[in-house]
Amino acid sequence: xxxxxxxxxxxxxxxxxxxxxxxxxxxxxxxxxxxxxxxxxxxxxxxxxxxxxxxxxxxxxxxxxxxxxxxxxxxxxxxxxxxxxxxxxxxxxxxxxxxxxxxxxxxxxxxxxxxxxxxxxxxxxxxxxxxxxxxxxxxxxxxxxxxxxxxxxxxxxxxxxxxxxxxxxxxxxxxxxxxxxxxxxxxxxxxxxxxxxxxxxxxxxxxxxxxxxxxxxxxxxxxxxxxxxxxxxxxxxxxxxxxxxxxxxxxxxxxxxxxxxxxxxxxxxxxxxxxxxxxxxxxxxxxxxxxxxxxxxxxxxxxxxxxxxxxxxxxxxxxxx
Amino acid sequence: xxxxxxxxxxxxxxxxxxxxxxxxxxxxxxxxxxxxxxxxxxxxxxxxxxxxxxxxxxxxxxxxxxxxxxxxxxxxxxxxxxxxxxxxxxxxxxxxxxxxxxxxxxxxxxxxxxxxxxxxxxxxxxxxxxxxxxxxxxxxxxxxxxxxxxxxxxxxxxxxxxxxxxxxxxxxxxxxxxxxxxxxxxxxxxxxxxxxxxxxxxxxxxxxxxxxxxxxxxxxxxxxxxxxxxxxxxxxxxxxxxxxxxxxxxxxxxxxxxxxxxxxxxxxxxxxxxxxxxxxxxxxxxxxxxxxxxxxxxxxxxxxxxxxxxxxxxxxxxxxx
Ligand SMILES: [Zn+2]
Numbered sequence: 001x002x003x004x005x006x007x008x009x010x011x012x013x014x015x016x017x018x019x020x021x022x023x024x025x026x027x028x029x030x031x032x033x034x035x036x037x038x039x040x041x042x043x044x045x046x047x048x049x050x051x052x053x054x055x056x057x058x059x060x061x062x063x064x065x066x067x068x069x070x071x072x073x074x075x076x077x078x079x080x081x082x083x084x085x086x087x088x089x090x091x092x093x094x095x096x097x098x099x100x101x102x103x104x105x106x107x108x109x110x111x112x113x114x115x116x117x118x119x120x121x122x123x124x125x126x127x128x129x130x131x132x133x134x135x136x137x138x139x140x141x142x143x144x145x146x147x148x149x150x151x152x153x154x155x156x157x158x159x160x161x162x163x164x165x166x167x168x169x170x171x172x173x174x175x176x177x178x179x180x181x182x183x184x185x186x187x188x189x190x191x192x193x194x195x196x197x198x199x200x201x202x203x204x205x206x207x208x209x210x211x212x213x214x215x216x217x218x219x220x221x222x223x224x225x226x227x228x229x230x231x232x233x234x235x236x237x238x239x240x241x242x243x244x245x246x247x248x249x250x251x252x253x254x255x256x257x258x259x260x261x262x263x264x265x266x267x268x269x270x271x272x273x274x275x276x277x278x279x280x281x282x283x284x285x286x287x288x289x290x291x292x293x294x295x296x297x298x299x300x301x302x303x304x305x306x307x308x309x310x311x312x313x314x315x316x317x318x319x320x321x
Numbered sequence: 322x323x324x325x326x327x328x329x330x331x332x333x334x335x336x337x338x339x340x341x342x343x344x345x346x347x348x349x350x351x352x353x354x355x356x357x358x359x360x361x362x363x364x365x366x367x368x369x370x371x372x373x374x375x376x377x378x379x380x381x382x383x384x385x386x387x388x389x390x391x392x393x394x395x396x397x398x399x400x401x402x403x404x405x406x407x408x409x410x411x412x413x414x415x416x417x418x419x420x421x422x423x424x425x426x427x428x429x430x431x432x433x434x435x436x437x438x439x440x441x442x443x444x445x446x447x448x449x450x451x452x453x454x455x456x457x458x459x460x461x462x463x464x465x466x467x468x469x470x471x472x473x474x475x476x477x478x479x480x481x482x483x484x485x486x487x488x489x490x491x492x493x494x495x496x497x498x499x500x501x502x503x504x505x506x507x508x509x510x511x512x513x514x515x516x517x518x519x520x521x522x523x524x525x526x527x528x529x530x531x532x533x534x535x536x537x538x539x540x541x542x543x544x545x546x547x548x549x550x551x552x553x554x555x556x557x558x559x560x561x562x563x564x565x566x567x568x569x570x571x572x573x574x575x576x577x578x579x580x581x582x583x584x585x586x587x588x589x590x591x592x593x594x595x596x597x598x599x600x601x602x603x604x605x606x607x608x609x610x611x612x613x614x615x616x617x618x619x620x621x622x623x624x625x626x627x628x629x630x631x632x633x634x635x636x637x638x639x640x641x642x
Contacts, residue, residue, distance in 0.1 A: 080587065080621050081621030081622065081623060081624075082334055082621060083332075083618075083619065083620065083621055084332070084333065084334075084417070084618055085416065085417055085418060086391065086392070086409055086417065086418035086419065087420075088344055088347045088348070090334070090344060093621075095587065134414075134416070135416045137587045138586060138588065139586075139587060139588040176414075176416070179411065179413070179414035179415075258408045258409070259408075
């Protein structure tokens with residue numbers, strides 16, 4: 001009840017940013033880069049413990065883009081030349097160029113490493129089948145549906161491996177899901193494959209969306225918890241979830257990750273109260289709106305510190321432990 | 322005779338080593354390694370290359386590729402009074418973002434934006450080049466209004482700004498001017514408003530005006546195409562294949578433009594399938610345009626070039642050239 005967590009990514013420290021650039025021009029070996037990724041992971045685990053979060057993440061220090069990372073580990077996938085994402089920012093888009101296969105687990109080693117550093121639970125972090133399809137080019141499969149379901153089957157294997165490795169929480173992000181409401185049934189069908197028979201708590205983060213268009217159908221997404229943004233709309237989108245009643249657990253976003261401004265404890269407290277009114281305290285986990293990787297480390301932890309303080313204040317008001 | 326055209330933007334980065342790399346030039350400009358004039362020259366050179374590539378690919382009516390533009394609204398909001406430029410918002414159902422403008426005071430046009438690029442492009446091309454502007458309705462929908470609180474007045478002032486742009490374009494010799502109206506498909510109930518706004522922009526000017534829709538279904542707006550005082554209606558027939566039928570059925574008052582080559586996926590269309598589609602179209606509309614489904618900037622440069630070569634080549638072949 002009112003556990004605190006984060007959505008997944010943390011800002012990469014300067015030394016890691018530089019190392020990634022050097023690695024990309026072959027001036028740094030894989031092993032050297034990996035060592036720095038582990039160092040950054042140790043730091044971010046310690047920082048999360050210090051700030052007092054309940055459920056930790058490994059911080060995604062080894063990942064650049066949330067789809068490209070998986071594309072590089074799967075067979076049947078390639079990476080495109082540069083495509084602009086906004087302003088002067090470019091990225092390489094994954095390509096589904098052949099039948100998809102998972103030759104080996106993709107996230108287990110880093111999960112195990114991060115979990116070994118703390119007694120608190122660390123979430124397993126994956127990108128969902130619908131988003132993997134939507135954010136990739138496809139030159140192999142006939143239909144989008146085939147692509148989505150192919151991703152779903154191999155992500156199911158990854159989820160099973162994460163569970164076997166001890167993950168109590170497994171998050172399967174679907175940020176693309178809200179962009180095409182007419183394909184929501186496909187995303188639901190795919191998620192059912194991913195989470196079938198999984199006992200760990202499953203979570204899906206969805207963002208940048210017009211939730212009007214996907215609610216209440218999104219309640220059929222086969223995960224235990226939905227992780228949604230609220231702060232960046234000033235909690236204006238909360239009303240959508242009043243009727244029909246929200247039937248899942250909610251990870252409730254209270255920090256606007258696009259803003260440099262550090263939310264005050266008072267405004268976070270007020271946001272949480274608004275959330276309790278709609279979702280009920282027993283179903284709520286508290287977190288930022290989205291991944292924190294676009295903020296500086298200082299901003300990210302200043303925001304989180306106030307979030308944890310706000311949650312403690314609400315808990316004591318409610319007489320919760 | 323069918324003619325080929327493109328929708329608007331074109332990848333800014335080259336495939337060819339040695340060609341000017343705008344991304345690098347912008348970085349160098351940010352670090353004050355080159356001055357404004359050198360940056361402008363780089364933009365001009367890239368625009369010239371982009372036009373040349375389209376003409377060499379056999380495109381009958383090219384655009385300037387929007388090489389200076391980050392998105393379709395910022396070039397205008399940054400040069401006019403009345404706007405603040407805010408955070409990144411997802412560009413429809415793409416993993417691409419634009420900067421959302423906020424209207425904070427009365428909107429006033431200051432200086433031409435599109436005409437300068439047009440002048441350069443038409444000199445380079447030696448033949449007609451299509452200029453592209455946002456349609457007033459979508460301009461409004463892509464913005465946040467914190468000043469007018471009156472849709473009619475806001476839309477009228479945006480229309481006035483665009484009318485000034487059109488005036489400058491016509492004075493510069495532009496014969497084809499396209500308005501992109503991607504938001505209207507999702508708000509069909511606003512069609513009379515949108516039509517009135519566009520009609521007020523073009524009134525009295527002698528040019529071939531285009532209205533262009535991409536990403537969504539035109540089903541709800543197609544029956545009312547006659548309300549728009551434009552000469553060409555263009556629609557994305559890839560994202561929503563039934564848009565092709567809608568154009569065939571409802572474009573009685575205008576020349577239709579069919580977006581047939583997928584500008585959001587690198588997979589190349591088959592010649593023979595395109596030819597069959599051209600045959601059907603030319604039976605009803607012998608003077609129709611064939612285009613890309615939307616702007617080409619969703620593709621890496623090499624793939625965009627393949628797409629326009631296919632488009633230019635298949636249309637020419639169809640004409641028996
Ligand atoms: Zn997010």
